Amino acid sequence: MGRWGPLIALATAQFVMVLDQSVMNVSISTLVDDFDTTVPAIQAVITLYCLVMAMFMLTGAKIGDIIGRRRAFVTGLVVYACGSALTAAAPTLAVLALGWSILEGLGAALVLPALVALIADNYTGHERKVAYAMIGGVAGAGIAVGPILGGWATTELSWRVIFVGEVVLVVGVLLAARLLTEGSRSRSAPRLDLVGTALSACGVGMIVLGALESSTWGWVRPKDPPVEPFGLSPTLFVIAFGGTLLWGFTAWQRRREHAAGDPLLHLDLLRSPPVRAGLIGLFAQNLILMGVFFVMPLYLQLVLGMNALETGVRMLPVSVMLFIASVAGSRLSSWFSVRAIVRAGLVISGGAVLALMATVQPDLAGPVFAISMGTLGAGMGLMVSQLGNLVQSSVGGSGRGEAGGLQYTGQQLGSSLGIALIGAIVLAGLTGAFVSKVDQDERISAQVAEQVGVAAGTGVDFVATGQIEAAARKAGFDDATAGALVDDYGKAQLLSLKAGLLATALLVLGSLAFTRDLPRTPSASGARPPGPDTAGQREREPPAGRNRRADDSKATPLERGNDDTV
Template sequence: MGRRGPLIALATAQFVMVLDQSVMNVSISTLVDDFDTTVSAIQAVITLYCLVMAMFMLTGAKIGDIIGRRRAFVTGLVVYACGSALTAAAPTLAVLAVGWSVLEGAGAALVLPALVALVADNFTGRERAAAYAVIGGVAGAGIAVGPILGGWATTELTWRVIFVGEVVLVAFVLLMSRLLTEPARDRPAPRLDLVGTVLSACGIGTIVLGALQSSTWGWIRPKDAPVEPFGLSPTLFVVALGGALLWGFAAWQRRREHGAGDPLLHLDLLKSPPLRAGLIGLLSQNLILMGVFFVMPLYLQLVLGMNALDTGVRMLPVSIMMFVAAAVGSRLSSRFSVRAIVRTGLVLTGGAILALMATVRPDLAGAAFAISMGALGTGMGLMVSQLGNLVQSSVGSSGRAEAGGLQYTGQQLGSSLGIALIGAIVLAGLTGAFMSKVEQNDRVSAQVAQQVGVAAGTGVDFVSTDRIEAAARNAGLDEATTDALVDDYGEAQILSLKAGLVATALLVLGSLAFTRDLPRTVGASGPQSPAAEDAARPA
């Protein structure tokens, strides 16, 4: 099988990891019904999956250095397969969270950093560059296939079959993994920094927890909060605690670097401006993409009433164009700088999100919606084509595992924050808009408006208008009042979704400010020669 065998194994593993993140977004409403839960609960499970990966990606990279990258790759795949099997059979939401969020997330935290390093170990020169391009293209394909595959499986069969298929694919990769090689160790294996592991995981986890709970606790004024320090919401205090833990992690790593211990992360890697810009770009890209991928299924399914398959079809333009633009973008690198391509992608993405705001309405603007989603995918694809390769080419060979850990930490942190932040904004906007409209509606009596205000005081969940109508009728409200509440809720849905898109567009604008350190010379993306790689090697 020659050099194709290792590439097939690594590319298939990358496909499975990416597929799992995009395939279930179109099945949110089905999961809500199957587990008799809420959108917020499913949002938490999806966020937890990304969060577990973000929390332990640096640790997974270091474990690969300790036990060997191939062994870490195989071990992670076994853990991931166990999580997929448990998810496929999950009888409750709690079991779903353990299988999907915890086990699969932990397995992926071992697989992904090792995967990036194994590409470099098994390929050299032009073959290595081509292999990274294939891995990036497969990641785009996974994003492209995910929504339509998830929609088809959920509508025609069951979402559970997706995870059964993942077990089969992982078994195939395990058989192919014997073809992977890694260089002999030329120095003693490092030891795992347990204190650094705890500090980094808790810091990242605390920040995302605060963002996720902001829709329940409130950002400044407390709502349904367990505690109210100084009469304020605990959200900002929790986020600040996470920041303090990460500061402590950085201080501890410096101590380990200057002492006799092995740090979890060599902080000198972050002195490279292109590497920092690439990592920020990856975080922003995933934050924006996952934010949009959380908002759009809510619109298509709970506002327009589409099933999972129709939702996947409507979201397909963004996925297809992302794959195409990623492939085209890698070729554009010979004519344009990384900075120019990434900035073009961000501008296209921002324009597409603004265009999507105009299409979010009670009836679907089919052509305009498809064009906007396609433009979004094009912008995202241009970014994808540059940032991963930039991060890996900005470090030497011995720093690739740590760079891979940083790369995927940034991506998963962006994904979890995107879902948490945009989800919180949408749900908070829904509550505020619904209560405001009810209070101003002449068709709703003051008594009913007061009752709605009390019921919505802890937040309104994002559900279909049919459920609002049923709840109003069960409460004994007359037909005119029921119709008024349904109309108000439907308008509040649209306004809250647009608020989420506005926030995402602002994130795009903010991301542009961090592109100045991207390479501005055509073909410049970091150290390419062995001498340059040695110079970039962490101490």
């Protein structure tokens, strides 16, 4: 397979992991019928996959440090393949959750941190930049291609075929794993911090759970929560509890470090400005991308009436341009700084989101929509081309697993919060705009307007206008009133979607404020991304002919030497 054989194997693994997060959302109704269950139950299974992956990402990274990254990569793939096979044959919802949500989630938590570390172990200099850009592009492509693949497979064959295909791809990656080389490890392997594992898993899990369930529970006013503490939605309580657990996690890590133990995460990683800026950038990238990917399917499917396959095709320009721009962007760092490229990506993405606002109309502006989506992909691709390489190249070789765990934890948080925040804005905007338009519509009597206001008190769901018409007729309204309600609801839909896109554009603008710590000068091939010139933040090579110090396992990842710097 040549010099790029390892990258093909790693990129295929990345594609499979990301695909699972987007491929089945378009098949929810089919899953409901197959398992004779409800939509919330299937959504819970999908949520649980993301939850398990986010909870154990840091632990998966540490296990890679203990048993070796290549071994962790292979072990995770085996677990993942077993989960995919079980999912493909699942006879009940419980088996589906075990295979898809738990086994695949745990497998991904082992694979992904090892994957990004193995890239740095197998490539140096410009090749490493290209490799990280390729991995980022493949991740974006997986998110965009998922709905197309899921829609096609579910319509023409069966959703089970997707998981059979995943098993085949994983077997191919396992056969190619022998091509992967692993960097040297410290003499004494670290021990797994069980208390830190519990605190980090529960803390991250609570935050992600609260964000993902906010659309069901409500943010402040309860919608349909399992409990109502003090008469309020549990969302903010769950997120606050998760934040408290993460505070306890950081305190425990400091205690472990001071006691010369093995922490789950060396907090020095977060004190490095380039690492911190890179992680924030990856968080913002996923938050923005998933915000758009929440709004656009609502517009294409529920406003314009497209099916899942048609929706996926319309969103394909994002995937194509993201991949192209990520690969092309890796070459730009020889002439432009990481900060300049990332900022350009954010500005381009923000402009694209604003352009998409103009295309949200009763009829699709096809060419303009495609160009806007492609431009968004180009902006995201420029960010992708820099951030993964920056984070991994700013730490020592022994810290790459932990940095990889942080990367994917940040990306999961960004994805879940992007969906939650933009979703909350769209639904709140829909409710407010619908009630307002009904109140101002002279075709609708004051009595009907009052009924609508009371019914909308707990929020209005985003549904096709046909359902609003059916509900109006079921309530006994005449044709003129029903038509007016449908018209007002359609206008409210467009306004709420534009509000969601505007909020996404503001998130892009806010993200620019966190780019000041990104490297400011171009990096020549083979040189590390420039950062603060401090001993604790530079990777240091030991003098030629000398062994690394005996207590290397106790050094922080930023202090340990790195065999191959970028």
